[in-house]
Amino acid sequence: MQQPLLSMEGISKSFNGIKVLDSVNFSLHKGEVHALMGGNGAGKSTLMKILTGVYTADEGEIFIEGKKVSINNTEDAKRNYISMIFQEFSLVPTLTVAQNIFLTREPKNSIGFLNEKLCNEKTKELLKELEVDVEPTDVIANLGVGYWQMTEIAKALSQNTKILIMDEPTSSLTKKETEVLFDIIHKLKEKGISIIYISHRMDEIFQICDRITVLRDGKKITTENCDEISMETVIQHIVGADLDKAFEWKERVYSTEGTPVLEVKNLASGTKVKNISFRLYPGEILGVAGLMGSGRSEMVRAIFGIDPIDGGEIFVKGKKCTIKDPVDAINVGIALIPEDRRMQGLILQHSVKENIILPILSKIKRGIFLDNRKANDIAETFVKTLNIKTDDIFKTVRLLSGGNQQKIVLAKWLANNPDILVLDEPTIGVDIGAKTEIMDIIRKLADSGKAVLVISSELQELLAVSDRIIVVHGGEVVKELKRKEIHSEEVLQHAIQGH
Amino acid sequence: MPSKDIKLNEQVKLQNSVSFAKRFKGVDWRDYIVYIAFIGVIIYFSVTLYDDGFLTTSNLLNIARQTAMISIMGVAMTFVISTGEIDLSVGSITALASLTAALALKAGLGLLGGVAVGLGTGLVIGVVNGLLITKVAIPSFLVTLGMMGIVKGLAMWITDTAPVPIVHSTFNFLFGSGDIGSIPILLVWTLVITVIGHIILKKTAFGRQTLATGGNEMAAKFTGVKTSKIKFLVFVGSGLMAGFAGLLYAGRMHAGRFTFGEGDELSVIAAVILGGTSLFGGVGTVIGTVIGSLMIGTINNGLIIMGLDVSQQMIVKGLIIILAVAFGRKTLKK
Numbered sequence: 004m005q006q007p008l009l010s011m012e013g014i015s016k017s018f019n020g021i022k023v024l025d026s027v028n029f030s031l032h033k034g035e036v037h038a039l040m041g042g043n044g045a046g047k048s049t050l051m052k053i054l055t056g057v058y059t060a061d062e063g064e065i066f067i068e069g070k071k072v073s074i075n076n077t078e079d080a081k082r083n084y085i086s087m088i089f090q091e092f093s094l095v096p097t098l099t100v101a102q103n104i105f106l107t108r109e110p111k112n113s114i115g116f117l118n119e120k121l122c123n124e125k126t127k128e129l130l131k132e133l134e135v136d137v138e139p140t141d142v143i144a145n146l147g148v149g150y151w152q153m154t155e156i157a158k159a160l161s162q163n164t165k166i167l168i169m170d171e172p173t174s175s176l177t178k179k180e181t182e183v184l185f186d187i188i189h190k191l192k193e194k195g196i197s198i199i200y201i202s203h204r205m206d207e208i209f210q211i212c213d214r215i216t217v218l219r220d221g222k223k224i225t226t227e228n229c230d231e232i233s234m235e236t237v238i239q240h241i242v243g244a245d246l247d248k249a250f251e252w253k254e255r256v257y258s259t260e261g262t263p264v265l266e267v268k269n270l271a272s273g274t275k276v277k278n279i280s281f282r283l284y285p286g287e288i289l290g291v292a293g294l295m296g297s298g299r300s301e302m303v304r305a306i307f308g309i310d311p312i313d314g315g316e317i318f319v320k321g322k323k324c325t326i327k328d329p330v331d332a333i334n335v336g337i338a339l340i341p342e343d344r345r346m347q348g349l350i351l352q353h354s355v356k357e358n359i360i361l362p363i364l365s366k367i368k369r370g371i372f373l374d375n376r377k378a379n380d381i382a383e384t385f386v387k388t389l390n391i392k393t394d395d396i397f398k399t400v401r402l403l404s405g406g407n408q409q410k411i412v413l414a415k416w417l418a419n420n421p422d423i424l425v426l427d428e429p430t431i432g433v434d435i436g437a438k439t440e441i442m443d444i445i446r447k448l449a450d451s452g453k454a455v456l457v458i459s460s461e462l463q464e465l466l467a468v469s470d471r472i473i474v475v476h477g478g479e480v481v482k483e484l485k486r487k488e489i490h491s492e493e494v495l496q497h498a499i500q501g502h
Numbered sequence: 503m504p505s506k507d508i509k510l511n512e513q514v515k516l517q518n519s520v521s522f523a524k525r526f527k528g529v530d531w532r533d534y535i536v537y538i539a540f541i542g543v544i545i546y547f548s549v550t551l552y553d554d555g556f557l558t559t560s561n562l563l564n565i566a567r568q569t570a571m572i573s574i575m576g577v578a579m580t581f582v583i584s585t586g587e588i589d590l591s592v593g594s595i596t597a598l599a600s601l602t603a604a605l606a607l608k609a610g611l612g613l614l615g616g617v618a619v620g621l622g623t624g625l626v627i628g629v630v631n632g633l634l635i636t637k638v639a640i641p642s643f644l645v646t647l648g649m650m651g652i653v654k655g656l657a658m659w660i661t662d663t664a665p666v667p668i669v670h671s672t673f674n675f676l677f678g679s680g681d682i683g684s685i686p687i688l689l690v691w692t693l694v695i696t697v698i699g700h701i702i703l704k705k706t707a708f709g710r711q712t713l714a715t716g717g718n719e720m721a722a723k724f725t726g727v728k729t730s731k732i733k734f735l736v737f738v739g740s741g742l743m744a745g746f747a748g749l750l751y752a753g754r755m756h757a758g759r760f761t762f763g764e765g766d767e768l769s770v771i772a773a774v775i776l777g778g779t780s781l782f783g784g785v786g787t788v789i790g791t792v793i794g795s796l797m798i799g800t801i802n803n804g805l806i807i808m809g810l811d812v813s814q815q816m817i818v819k820g821l822i823i824i825l826a827v828a829f830g831r832k833t834l835k836k
Contacts, residue, residue, distance in 0.1 A: 307724075330728060341724055346720055347720050348724065349718065349721055350784065351717070357714075361710065361727070362725050365707055368707060371706055372701075372705045372706060373705055373710065415725070
C-alpha cells in the first residue's frame with residue numbers, strides 16, 4: 004500500500020468541555036475522491052476546520068506525504084496546498100472572474116501596477132484546463148451559480164492545491180451544472196489532486212467517490228471503498244440505530260370529496276408560470292415535481308404573494324381570494340417554508356425564540372406588550388416537540404446546524420397554525436437524520452388535517468411523503484399521478500423530464 | 503437510599519454550577535463596552551477634575567441638560583438604524599421646528615398650538631422621508647441627505663435667518679428652562695422618552711418587527727412583516743422626535759433659530775452606534791444609545807472644564823469615540 008498523501012491521526016477536539024472529535028483517523032490518497040459523511044454535529048466540519056487551520060486540534064497529528072506538519076492558521080493550510088470551497092462562496096460579485104481568482108495575489112508589472120493582461124491570460128489558461136466556457140473578464144454577478152463554483156475551483160488550482168475540500172458542492176447547482184462539476188472532478192483526479200467531498204447526497208457520492216468515511220458523534224465509524232458498501236449500510240452507519248424505514252411510503256386515508264382547501268385555476272405569473280391548476284384537500288400531501296427552472300418555485304412565489312399574479316384564480320376553502328403580498332397569503336391561512344432558509348426564512352443573528360414568535364407577535368400580546376412568558380412557553384414547546392437541538396431558546400440561530408435551522412422555520416409557521424403549508428425543498432442541505440424527522444413531521448401535520456404542498460427535487464423524498472404528485476414542466480402542470488400508481492422512481496423521473 | 507440521594511444532590515449542584523459558569527461565560531463584556539467606557543470617563547474626570555467641580559450636582563445636571571436633545575433624537579434614531587436605515591435630516595428638522603413653533607406662539611396660537619406646529623413640522627418631514635424611502639424606493643441616505651439641505655434652507659428662508667424670540671413663559675418652562683424641584687425638566691423629558699422607547703423596542707410587536715426588518719428584510723417579508731410600513735413608521739418617529747428636540751432647543755434658548763441642531767445628526771448617530779446598535783440593522787438598544795449620548799456629553803463637559811479649546815475638544819472626542827467602538831468590535835483580532 005502506498006503512503007497516503009494526507010493522514011490525520013488521533014484527532015481530538017473539545018469545546019467547553021464537550022468532546023466534538025474523539026481520536027479520529029482520516030487518510031487521503033493522491034488522486035482520490037474521499038467522501039466525508041455524517042449527521043449534523045457528527046464532527047465533519049470541525050475536522051475540516053482543523054485541516055484548514057481554522058481550529059487547532061487538542062490532540063493528534065497531521066502528516067502530509069509522511070511528514071508531520073502543524074497547521075495553526077489558514078496560512079499554514081495554504082502553505083501545505085490545502086484549499087476549501089465553502090458552501091457559501093467567497094467571491095466578490097462585482098469583480099471579474101480573473102480579478103477574483105487572483106485577489107490578493109494580483110500579478111503586477113515592473114513599477115508595481117496591476118497587470119490585468121497577465122491576470123486574464125493566466126485565468127484563461129486555468130479555465131481552459133478545466134474546459135469551462137467562461138471569459139476571464141466576465142463579472143461574477145452576471146454568471147450562474149454553477150460558474151461561481153468553477154471560479155472557486157480555478158482559484159484553488161491557481162494556488163497549486165493538492166488537497167481540495169468541497170462542502171456540499173452541488174447544493175445550489177442544477178443537474179446539468181452538477182454533471183459539469185463531476186467532469187471537472189474527474190479531471191482533477193487525473194491531475195493527481197485529492198478531494199475531500201462532503202455531501203448528504205448519496206447518489207452523488209456513489210457516483211464519484213472512491214472511499215467513504217462516516218463520522219458519528221465525533222467518532223469515526225468506518226472507512227470503506229465505495230464499491231464494497233451499500234447505500235443502506237452507509238445510512239445505517241450515519242443514523243446509528245436502525246433506520247426506521249424513513250423513505251417507505253404508507254398509504255394514508257383522507258377524503259377528496261367536498262371543497263378543496265386550496266384550489267389554483269390557470270395560474271400565470273411572470274415568464275415562468277404559464278398555466279397551473281391543481282386542488283389540495285385537507286389532510287392531503289401533494290407533491291410537486293419538476294426540474295430546476297420548470298416554474299415550480301415561481302408558482303409558489305405567486306401563490307404566496309411574493310410575485311404578482313398575471314392570470315388565473317386562487318380559491319381557499321371555496322372562496323376566491325386576491326393575494327397581493329405575503330400578508331394576504333398568511334391571512335387566508337397559507338404558510339410558506341421557503342427554499343432558501345438562510346436568506347428567506349430566518350433572521351440569523353436573532354435567537355431561536357425570536358425567530359419562532361415572529362409571525363405570531365400579534366397573538367401573544369397582553370395589552371400593547373408582548374407576553375414574554377407565553378413567548379418563552381411557545382418557543383420551549385416547539386423546541387421540545389420538533390426535537391430542535393439547541394442549548395436553550397436564547398441561542399443565536401446562526402450557530403445551529405442546517406437541520407435544526409429548518410426545524411425552526413417549521414416551528415415558526417406551526418406556531419401560527421396555518422391550514423395550508425407550502426414547503427419548498429424542505430430538506431435541502433439537511434442530514435439524513437434530520438431529514439427523516441422532517442418527513443415525519445410533514446406526515447403528522449397532514450394526519451392532523453392540514454393540507455401540505457411539498458416541492459422537492461429529491462424524488463425519493465417526494466415519493467416517501469406524497470399522496471399525489473403533480474409534475475410541472477415549462478410552467479404548466481403536465482401530469483398528475485396518484486402515489487399508488489407510481490411503482491418506481493423511474494416513472495416519476497420520466498414524467499419530470501417531459502416525456 | 504440516602505447515598506443515592508446525596509449523589510443526585512451533588513449532580514444537581516454540579517449542573518447548577520456548570521450552568522452558572524456557562525451563563526457567566528456567555529456574558530460578553532464587549533456588549534457592555536459603552537457602560538464600561540462611560541463609568542471609566544466619569545471616574546477619570548471625577549478624580550482629575552474634583553477640585554474644578556466636575557462632580558457637583560449642578561454640573562452633572564448640566565450635562566443632563568446639554569445632552570437631552572441628542573438623547574431624545576437618539577432614541578428614535580435607534581429604531582431607524584435598527585431597520586438598517588439612516589436619517590441625516592434630524593439636525594435640520596430641530597432648527598425648522600424651533601422656528602415654526604416660535605412663529606406659532608408669536609401668532610398667538612397658544613401653548614398647544616405652538617407645540618402642535620413644532621411637532622407637526624417634524625412629523626410632516628418624517629412622513630415625506632418615509633414615503634420617498636418606501637414608495638419611491640430611494641436609499642434613505644440620499645433621501646435624508648437631500649432633506650437635510652431642503653429643511654435647513656427652509657429654516658433660513660422662513661424668517662430670513664432672523665431668530666424669533668419666545669416670550670411664552672409656560673412654554674419656556676415646560677420645554678427646556680424649567681426645573682421640577684431641583685430636577686431639570688429636560689432630564690425628565692429624557693427619562694420619559696427613553697423609557698417609552700425602550701419599552702417599544704423590547705416589549706412590543708412593533709419593536710420586534712423593527713429588529714426583524716433590519717436583521718433580514720427578506721425573511722421578515724416572507725414571514726408577513728410589513729417591512730415598508732415599519733420603515734415608514736420609524737422615519738415618522740425620527741422626524742417627530744427631531745421636532746420635539748426643536749421645541750426643547752426653543753424652550754431652553756427662549757427663541758427659535760436656524761442654527762439649532764447644527765451637526766446634531768452626526769452626534770446622534772455616534773451615540774446610537776456607541777451604544778451598541780448595529781449600523782447594519784437587526785440589533786438595537788435604546789438604553790445603550792442614551793448612555794452613549796451621556797458619555798459624549800460628559801466628555802464634552804470634562805474637556806471644557808479642563809480648559810481645552812474647541813479644536814482640542816474635537817480631537818479628543820473623536821479619539822474616544824473611535825476607541826470605544828473599536829473595543830466593542832466582535833471581530834477584534836485576538
